Amino acid sequence: MKATVSPNLLRWARERASLTLDALAKSMHVQSDRVEEWEESGELTLKQLEKLAKSTYTPVGYLFLTEPPVEKLPIPDLRTMRNRQIRSPSPNLLDTIHICQQRQAWYRDYLRSDGAPTKSFVGSVHIGAGVVKTARTIRQALNFDIDARRQLSTWADALRQFIAQADAAGILVMCSGVVRNNNRRKLDPDEFRGFAMADPLAPLVFINGADTKAAQMFTLAHELAHIWAGESAVSDSDARIQPAHRIEQWCNQVAAEMLVPIEILQAQLSSGAELAEEVQRLAGYFKVSTLVILLRIYESGRLSQPAFRRAYDAELGRLRAMRKGTGGDFYLTQAVRVSKRFARALVADTLEGRTLYRDALQLLGISKIESFQELGRTLKPKI
Numbered sequence: 001m002k003a004t005v006s007p008n009l010l011r012w013a014r015e016r017a018s019l020t021l022d023a024l025a026k027s028m029h030v031q032s033d034r035v036e037e038w039e040e041s042g043e044l045t046l047k048q049l050e051k052l053a054k055s056t057y058t059p060v061g062y063l064f065l066t067e068p069p070v071e072k073l074p075i076p077d078l079r080t081m082r083n084r085q086i087r088s089p090s091p092n093l094l095d096t097i098h099i100c101q102q103r104q105a106w107y108r109d110y111l112r113s114d115g116a117p118t119k120s121f122v123g124s125v126h127i128g129a130g131v132v133k134t135a136r137t138i139r140q141a142l143n144f145d146i147d148a149r150r151q152l153s154t155w156a157d158a159l160r161q162f163i164a165q166a167d168a169a170g171i172l173v174m175c176s177g178v179v180r181n182n183n184r185r186k187l188d189p190d191e192f193r194g195f196a197m198a199d200p201l202a203p204l205v206f207i208n209g210a211d212t213k214a215a216q217m218f219t220l221a222h223e224l225a226h227i228w229a230g231e232s233a234v235s236d237s238d239a240r241i242q243p244a245h246r247i248e249q250w251c252n253q254v255a256a257e258m259l260v261p262i263e264i265l266q267a268q269l270s271s272g273a274e275l276a277e278e279v280q281r282l283a284g285y286f287k288v289s290t291l292v293i294l295l296r297i298y299e300s301g302r303l304s305q306p307a308f309r310r311a312y313d314a315e316l317g318r319l320r321a322m323r324k325g326t327g328g329d330f331y332l333t334q335a336v337r338v339s340k341r342f343a344r345a346l347v348a349d350t351l352e353g354r355t356l357y358r359d360a361l362q363l364l365g366i367s368k369i370e371s372f373q374e375l376g377r378t379l380k381p382k383i
């Protein structure tokens with residue numbers, strides 16, 4: 001059966017998915033000149049159109065419109081690039097937010113059915129509140145102790161503990177570098193680093209696991225500041241650039257103070273030490289990334305802005321070069337991708353017969369009952 005659609009829609013769908021002609025052709029197992037022909041004529045079979053929609057992660061109904069739709073994120077978009085609003089959201093970002101909304105809605109209903117109380121910390125501070133006081137409040141709520149963190153072996157261990165502390169406070173923390181469990185749909189850290197979905201019952205934070213592990217620490221702290229302010233948003237939380245939005249400026253400041261209190265940093269700084277050596281030493285002391293330490297040294301007045309940006313960019317390049325070899329199983333596990341708190345609740349509720357297996361598998365992004373059962377054995381849920 002033939003289908004005739006607007007050529008603009010076919011081109012829009014491919015570009016929306018950031019695919020070249022050759023990449024789309026390879027995905028559809030056709031020659032690239034065939035795809036080019038479709039984009040010129042708008043004529044192809046219905047089966048080809050459905051396959052194209054699947055390959056570009058586009059709802060097939062969109063392709064029958066006369067003009068490309070204007071897609072907006074379902075939560076506030078506070079991302080900027082050099083203080084300019086960035087391009088339209090990719091299908092990967094949109095689908096990631098949508099599945100997180102579904103998980104949050106399920107968990108909210110789950111808590112309501114059990115009569116759980118609301119989280120008093122959500123929205124408990126206002127934008128612009130004292131940075132030092134707010135950071136201290138969040139640390140205390142999470143039992144985030146600077147001295148205790150110093151006893152951990154590495155800052156990667158500190159990140160694991162940080163996520164566990166947020167989880168223990170009732171926050172769903174999800175960390176993944178792909179859409180659902182599709183390893184072909186990798187998330188782009190240059191598009192977003194994380195987002196927060198504030199909710200009095202089921203606050204949720206998502207961390208882009210494709211980003212460097214160093215950056216993930218700061219992203220988590222930044223998104224937690226959003227939760228305490230009661231403000232949902234997609235963020236890029238780049239410490240090198242002054243954000244255009246006031247809330248992003250404030251969340252960055254709170255995140256930095258939460259991880260490395262400026263008073264303690266100033267007491268620990270050595271005068272006359274080489275910058276590279278000092279950064280490594282302080283990163284080990286505070287169990288945070290070298291990027292966060294560079295930011296705090298700059299904020300303490302020890303670095304000029306040009307020197308800070310040069311040092312930050314050089315260190316970021318070094319860490320990104322290490323990314324592939326330092327991922328580790330921790331960042332690839334299903335429980336971390338969907339939040340251990342959420343996974344435990346969903347597995348227990350399903351085993352008790354209150355949630356259908358079909359719905360549980362969809363929320364987890366897995367297709368086999370065996371995988372679900374193995375996840376349950378790993379989590380050992382206690383309800």
